[in-house]
Amino acid sequence: MASSARASSKAWSKLKKHAMEEISEVHLAELLRDERRCAAFRATLGDLVYDYARQRATPETLSLLVQLADEHGLAQKIEKMFRGEPINLTEDRAVLHVALRAPRDETVWPKQVRLPETALAQVHAVLADIERFSGRVRSGRDWTGATGKPLTDVVSIGIGGSYLGPEFVYEALRTDPRASAAAKGRRLRFLANVDPIDVHRALEGLCPETTLVVVVSKTFTTAETMLNARTLKHWIVSALGDAAVSKHMVAVSTNTEAVSAFGIDPQQGMFRFWDWVGGRFSVCSAVGLVPLSLQYGFDVMREFLQGAHEIDKHFAMERDWRKNIPVLMGLFGVWNASFLGHDTRALLPYSQALLRFAPHIQQVDMESNGKGVDIHGGPLLDPNATGVVNFGEPGTNGQHSFYQLMHQGRVVPADFIGFRRSQAPIELEGEVVSNHDELMSNFFAQPDALAIGKTREELLAEGVPPELVNHKTFPGNRPSSSLLCDCLDARTVGRLLALYEHRTAVEGFIWNLNSFDQWGVELGKILAKRVRNEMAQRRKTTTKEQGVRTSAAEWNASTRFLLDSYFDPMSSAGH
Numbered sequence: 001m002a003s004s005a006r007a008s009s010k011a012w013s014k015l016k017k018h019a020m021e022e023i024s025e026v027h028l029a030e031l032l033r034d035e036r037r038c039a040a041f042r043a044t045l046g047d048l049v050y051d052y053a054r055q056r057a058t059p060e061t062l063s064l065l066v067q068l069a070d071e072h073g074l075a076q077k078i079e080k081m082f083r084g085e086p087i088n089l090t091e092d093r094a095v096l097h098v099a100l101r102a103p104r105d106e107t108v109w110p111k112q113v114r115l116p117e118t119a120l121a122q123v124h125a126v127l128a129d130i131e132r133f134s135g136r137v138r139s140g141r142d143w144t145g146a147t148g149k150p151l152t153d154v155v156s157i158g159i160g161g162s163y164l165g166p167e168f169v170y171e172a173l174r175t176d177p178r179a180s181a182a183a184k185g186r187r188l189r190f191l192a193n194v195d196p197i198d199v200h201r202a203l204e205g206l207c208p209e210t211t212l213v214v215v216v217s218k219t220f221t222t223a224e225t226m227l228n229a230r231t232l233k234h235w236i237v238s239a240l241g242d243a244a245v246s247k248h249m250v251a252v253s254t255n256t257e258a259v260s261a262f263g264i265d266p267q268q269g270m271f272r273f274w275d276w277v278g279g280r281f282s283v284c285s286a287v288g289l290v291p292l293s294l295q296y297g298f299d300v301m302r303e304f305l306q307g308a309h310e311i312d313k314h315f316a317m318e319r320d321w322r323k324n325i326p327v328l329m330g331l332f333g334v335w336n337a338s339f340l341g342h343d344t345r346a347l348l349p350y351s352q353a354l355l356r357f358a359p360h361i362q363q364v365d366m367e368s369n370g371k372g373v374d375i376h377g378g379p380l381l382d383p384n385a386t387g388v389v390n391f392g393e394p395g396t397n398g399q400h401s402f403y404q405l406m407h408q409g410r411v412v413p414a415d416f417i418g419f420r421r422s423q424a425p426i427e428l429e430g431e432v433v434s435n436h437d438e439l440m441s442n443f444f445a446q447p448d449a450l451a452i453g454k455t456r457e458e459l460l461a462e463g464v465p466p467e468l469v470n471h472k473t474f475p476g477n478r479p480s481s482s483l484l485c486d487c488l489d490a491r492t493v494g495r496l497l498a499l500y501e502h503r504t505a506v507e508g509f510i511w512n513l514n515s516f517d518q519w520g521v522e523l524g525k526i527l528a529k530r531v532r533n534e535m536a537q538r539r540k541t542t543t544k545e546q547g548v549r550t551s552a553a554e555w556n557a558s559t560r561f562l563l564d565s566y567f568d569p570m571s572s573a574g575h
């Protein structure tokens, strides 16, 4: 497909030419002087505004990107996803995370994008279980710990997609007034890393009697999660006895057998999800809903699901790509990477509550689109541009860290996310603006500083000493988009999540790769298993008298040396 797709994609070649011959010649400062273009380069959905006037693009670029989307069958690919066709070809799986947040009786959708009835029924049965269970635990009476005390604290064990999304949502809502009132007296911790330090941190100040452990793992075989689960089981059992497990541990998984083998009764303490939910797209399944409903209550989480669903509906139904926000985000992602050559991008939320958003989207995007072959195993459509490096940090913190590079070093396309109202406003008497307005002044200023820059002439006119002019020049012409929403509440957290999930899908659809598998994580796991076996062997055979056995010959000289040095620092002395 790759080469034939490229050959048959007229828009691809036109965009290449357009980028080289036209866009390279225009500066964003000039584009931003065009009022008509600015007015056209925005899309809205309710209170949400997506402004893309600071993309290095003209109306011609947009038309070509729309053509590209059509030539690559974007509409049909989105439809296949919603209908539950097995678009994850290498695993023969449907990709239906959108069903996780759809109302049970969603019948208004045209049949091209109608979600499978069975999936909706399964989802809503589990949601009802989660609502019941979280209500019982939160009541402090109906589900208590083994000694009868309320379970006020929850440790959610999981890694990757079974951790990053739930933690992002947890942090995003921690200072939302409604969610924080609902969480009063409760604590939620996450345990992801197999590093024992993470166990120590997660358990700090917690007591087994009042702690509920949620083991979240799609496969229930992930080495890190299972060792952490055994560690916390031991923590509970040694304090409260074997029988306490049924009260203090529950599981979220697709693997009933493994949950049962671990010692959790699937009938009593397991919340299911399905192979059609990819790990990194699973926040809206029991993966996120169990720990987050325990913390914030099911009603808050229902709003989160509604927010995500709003975007799903817009994504599936808005066929004018110029108005479809996640499609626009994806098209500009492709434009910046494949045609303007930027292989990095920044996610810059102007809200401290979104401090874990970038790490989550990093996984959503990089595990999805960081691929070496196209969906059929052939060469990539654009070998240089698939898999963009994503990073980010809330503003204004990032401004005092990596923005220097963004202004005067490499070009890093950015997404700015801002809010009209703060979750936790402060207004000080005597200050010219509220604390939130101060934050937002930066949200509005930075995109222009990046786009417009500052010229030598301006600096000289300001009387800057000539020897400093080069240092103080800002080239500008650095692209960004701005997303503005009302307030970061549960609904908006859901909307942000879905926007970025769909951005990744759109890019994968255009690049013609499989965004929903992740074979690239396997080799490291296999090698770690071999090292683990060797370590176990060595720990068994190493005695003072015998000394340390040297590494098996199967390792290369470097790994052998490092392993020897790990077991015996003296072995590396003198090297």
Ligand SMILES: O=P(O)(O)OC[C@H]1O[C@](O)(CO)[C@@H](O)[C@@H]1O
Residues within 6 Å of the ligand: 159, 160, 161, 162, 216, 217, 218, 219, 220, 221, 222, 225, 279, 280, 367, 518, 521
């Ligand atoms: O939920 P599981 O099966 O424990 O997997 C955890 C994570 O590991 C990965 O397979 C690879 O890192 C992710 O895709 C997944 O989210």
